[in-house]
Amino acid sequence: MLYNQDLAVRFPKGKFAMWSVYSFTGASILASIVFSLLLFLSIDDDPLMRLLFGGLAVIFELGKFFAWYEVGERHARRNYPGMLSALGFYLVLAAISIGGSVGGINSATNKAQEHVNVQQSKVNVYNMQIQAIDKQIALNDVAAEKYIEMERIASGVARIQKENNTLRQEQQALAIERDNLPVVGQGSVIGLIDSLATFLNIKASSAQLGLVIFLSILLDFFAAFFVGLIGEENRFRHQFRNMEPLTIEGFSPAxxxxxxxxxxxxxxxxxxxxxxxxxxxxxxxxxxxxxxxxxxxxxxxxxxxxxxxxxxxxxxxxxxxxxxxxxxxxxxxxxxxxxxxxxxxxx
The missing domain is CATH 1.10.10 (Arc Repressor Mutant, subunit A)
Structure with a gap:
């Protein structure tokens, strides 16, 4: 019998593989929509405008992936002018989507950074108070040396030593309060940003922007890959049904x-x-x-x-x-x- 060469080396994907593909595709598209919504909904506080901008974000996202699906369909039909027009439409929508994802992911990472900054500011206040006490103790020590030179140890030096002891006790109490502050766990993303900034010797804000842009582009390409995979599999299944080779099961009992x-x-x-x-x-x-x-x-x-x-x-x-x-x-x-x-x- 004559078999098509492509069909001899490949068969349609099974149910488990296709359910996995549809799950990955749906999850990636949903994530892209959510991140775009975070940006578009922050444009205006009016409920009607938020609804309009939210609908616009969803339309852009769904239209983007349909345009990518059309790129594969028109390429399979060898309609190259139509493929280029669909590709241009996809690139425009993808740029808008990546911008929305950048804004959404950046907003989420900024909120995580805010918790760390608030806790760090509390620690800084305690450190400033402890340093001020250190300076006061140092000034008292200078004054004590003057009293020693003037041979007024009994009156001046004793009073300064007593004051320094009080300041040291206050300093210890502040240090204990600082150390007893609840520890804010540093998120994985914040830790990754700090590590990138240290490794690349750049500012943390620059490392954060680079990471956010990378994740946004990766999310778009991930979703586009699985959308294209679904289109290619549907076309292959259609060809496979129409070109299935004749086998012994196709003969009558006679x-x-x-x-x-x-x-x-x-x-x-x-x-x-x-x-x-x-x-x-x-x-x-x-x-x-x-x-x-x-x-x-x-x-x-x-x-x-x-x-x-x-x-x-x-x-x-x-x-x-x-x-x-x-x-x-x-x-x-x-x-x-x-x-x-x-x-x-x-x-």
Whole structure:
């Protein structure tokens, strides 16, 4: 039997694989929509305007992925001008989406950074008070040295030492309060930003912006990849259904008695097909219902070029073997009994 080379090495994906693809696609599209909503909803505080901008964000996101799906569809049909127009439309919407994702992710990371900054400011206040006490103690020590020079140890130095002891106790109390402040856990994103800033020797704000842009672009490409994968799989499934090779299950019970001679029949048929002209091979494939009456199906099944298939269908149309429907699809009428080729005798 004759098998298409592509179908011999690949079969449609199973249910588990397709459910996984649809899950990843839905999750990535939903995440992209949410991040765009975070940006568009912050444009205006009016409820009506928030509703309008939110709807606009959803339309942009869904339109973007549909445009990418159309890119694959038009490329498969070899409609390159249409593919370029759909690609341009996708790029415009993708730029808007990436901008929305950048704003949304940046807003989320800023909120996480705010909690760390608030806690750090409290620690800084305690540190400033402790440093002020250190300076006061230092000034008192200078004054004590002056009193020692003036031999007023009993009156001046004793008073300063007592004051310094009070200041040190206050300093210790402040240090204990500072150390007892609740620890704010540093999120993974904040830790990653700090690590990138240290590694690249740049500011934390620059590292944060670079990380946010990278994550936004990655999210868009991730979703676009799975949308394209779904489109490619749907096209392959359609071709697979229309080009499924004939197997022994396709024979009637009466014909199955000749199963012992199938291998000999296959070899003979392959040699006969090779010796036939392209026109005769097409007639044989169409008359035996091995392929649908369409140029693409015949081209894929027999590995003919587009020009060869065009010539074959023109000849079939001129001879009245096929006709065109109202939707420009071809309809097979068959050949007369005198024109049909005799079937190979299996016995």
């Amino acid at each position: 014909e199955s008695a000749t199963a012992g001679l199938l291998s000999h029949f296959d070899d003979t048929e392959i040699v006969a097909e090779v010796e036939k002209t392209p026109y005769e091979q097409a007639i044989h494939a169409l008359s035996s219902n091995r392929v649908n009456c369409s140029k693409r199906a015949v081209s894929k099944h027999l590995n003919f070029s587009s020009d060869e298939v065009d010539d074959i269908f023109k000849k079939l149309f001129d001879e009245g073997i096929v006709s065109k429907k109202a939707n420009n699809h071809y309809q097979w009428h068959g050949v007369k009994e005198t024109e049909a080729e005799p079937e190979a005798d299996l016995v």
